[in-house]
Each structure stands twice: as structure tokens, then as C-alpha cells.
Amino acid sequence: MSRAHFLSRGFTIGAASVVLALTMTVTVSGASSTSAPLRVHATGTATTILVRWSRPPGVAVKNYVVTSEPSRGTCVTATTTCEVKGLRPGKSYRFRVVARSAAGTSAPSVPSNRVKVASAGAYFSTTLNSGSSRISAFETDLNNSTGAKAENYLTKLSAAFASLAKSLSIEAWPSAARSDMSSFVTTFRTLRYDTLSDFSATTVSGLAAATYKLQSDTNKEILVETKVRTDLSLPQLVISSIAQTPVPVPLGATQTVHDFYGDPFSVTVSQVIDPATAAAGSGLPDAGSRFVAVPVSLVNSSTGGISDDANLAMTVTGSDGQTYTADFGAVSACTSFLYGTGVFDLASGDSSSGCVVFELPTTVTVQTISFSLAQGYLDTAEWSN
Secondary structure, eight states, X not given: XXXXXXXXXXXXXXXXXXXXXXXHHHHHHOOOOOOOOEEEEEEOSSSSEEEEEEOOTTSOEEEEEEEEESSSXXXXXXXXXXXXXXXXXXXXXXXXXXXXXXXXXXXXXXXXXXXXXXXXXXXXXXXXXXXXHHHHHHXXXXXXXXXXXXXXXXXXXXXXXXXXXXXXXSSOOOTTTHHHHHHHHHHHHHHHHHHHHHHHXXXXXXXXXXXXXXXXXXXXXXXXXXXXXXXXXXXOSSOOOSOSSOOOEETTOEEEEEOTTOOEEEEEEOOOEEEEOBOTTOOOOOTTEEEEEEXXXXXXXXXXXXXXXXXXXXXXXXTTSOEEOOOSOOBSXXXXXXXXXXXXXXXTTOEEEEEEEEEXXXXXXXXXXEXXXXXXXXXXXXXXX
16 A cells, blocks of 8 residues: 645736735825734645645734745635645745735735655655555554454554545546546545445455455556656656566476565465365355366565465466356365365465465366465466366
């Protein structure tokens, strides 16, 4: 799962005229008893900067006008905080505030501290990294909790997803990134729903459906992020395919595949159990079909953690040329990765093993077995049977 960018908006003639008129009022009359706001302070790095100040003493203020220097943006408010939008990425600004009351308009305040607006790419990276870290932390807490605590963390997880989506949608993005950023925010909102559904599933079939949807949308999020990074001229986290066309190897051989970040992962397929007898409590194959089981051994040979779902990662190709995905069944010959719950989360050096079960027509034999982390967007390992 841890980024923003914005469209610079010109300071309009009308807004400039308002500020000029306010200044002229003070200069001509010289009689306003409205004091200037105090302790003006600006915070933020995005193209929207939050400006705060203290009320001037002795008069009821109707509203305030905040203006950036150099003039790129302004805002009007009745409170003592205001967001100035449309600032130019990479530029530095300070801000002045005037107060308006029944007694007149104050002189401009002492200028605020100077803030530098981050580039769109820097904002995107910072916002996404920060938001993703919070989401991951709540997911960990949720995994380790039950009852009321779990419900509390589920609420926090939902809020973290919503907050990140909002942070990436409140700014004005450059024209080159707008379409992809819109897709990215939409995908993140879908991820929020799918993640909550996955944690809230109460049945095996419900968990299977939620996990499959979550895996698919996670892949989509990474692909859309790749486009956004291209738009913002940021380094890519996704590596290109290492092997566009896999070369099948004999059963028993160990192959290496990679995740989106290039981390290596060792996979060994030792045999194909055909036919495989249904285990006690398992459903039976449909009429005219049989179970086939593929034992697989997984080793995380990278320096970081790797997570995926063996049932989503593996497919078989039959003698009829069709590709078959994992089935709900379990077999007696080996312990199955249950469909939808075959998720593995392996730290560096950890291993896991089990069977992926398929249901094939009785007239079709297994020709090849394929395994790819993240459903085939990177390199694929392949074995011939």
C-alpha cells in the first residue's frame, strides 16, 4: 500500500482590484479604527496553504481578506483561518491579512513567515506515503484485534482511506495528471470498500469473493499509480517485465519470480496429482470433471516481506488450450490453499507450501502450470507437465 500536484491559478483582476481598493481606503481616509490582524502564520507545502492569525483588539470584525505575496491567490473568511489556493508549485510565498469591520478596513498585517510550495510530485509522494503508512498500521492492528477493538480499528481504517482520497482530490492537479489522478482516487475509494469487505467477511464464500476483488483492485491501483508517476515525472516503483515470454521448465525445478518492486521470490512445483481425491468435507467435482492438485513450495528470497494469494497466482493450461483457475475443493493428497484464503505473508527467508486445486473436464489433461505474483503483471514462471 504511502503524494499530490496542482494547477497554478492566476490571481484574477477582480481579486487584485479588491485588495487594491482596500489599501486605497486606508490611505485616503486615514480614519479607520480597525487594527490589523496579529501573528499571521502560514503552514503547508501543497498549492493550498493554510493561514492563521489572531483577531485585532477593540472592534468586531466582519471578515478578513488574505492575500499572498507574490500575488497568486486570495481568500475571504469570517474566521481566523483561511486556505489560499492555486499557488504555484516550487515557489515561495508569504501572506498578509486585512480586517474589515463597521469602522473600516485595517492596514495590511505584518507579513507571515515564508513557505515554499512543494512540487506536485513531492506533494503526491509525501501524501501517499504518509496515508499508506497509516492504512498499513490500522490493518496490522485490525489483524491482531477482536471484538470492540477490532470494530474500532475498522472504523479508523475506513477513515484513513477516506482521508487519503480526500487529500489527493482537494488540490488542482496539472492538466497532464488530472485524468489519471481522478482514476487513482476512484480506485483508492474502491480499495477502501473492498478492504473493509475483506475484513468484515463472515463466510468462506464471502471471503473468497472479497479477497479476489481486493487483489484485483490492488493491482489496478499500482498500475494507475504508475501512470500518475509518469505524469508527474516521478521515479517508478513498478519494474518492467523481466520475462515477457516464460520458458517452461520441467516439474521439480525452482524458478524465481518478482513482485512489483523487483523483489525475488522462489517457487517450486514438484508434481501434478491427477486425479486428486476429494478430501472429507470437501465438495465434489461436477459431473464430467475431476480434481487436479498442484503442490507448490514458496520461499521469500528477498530482503523484505512479500504477500500474495497462491490461488490467484497459479493457473494451469489444459490440453484444450483453456486456462483454468483455482477451485473451491480440497483434496486428501495434500493440504490445500483454500480458494480465496490462500494468502501468504512471508517475511524475508520464510517459506510456505500447499496445494492449489483445480477442476478440469475428464477429457482434458494439464499441459503447463503458471505462477506469477500479482496476477501476471510481471514475470511468470512456467512448468511443463
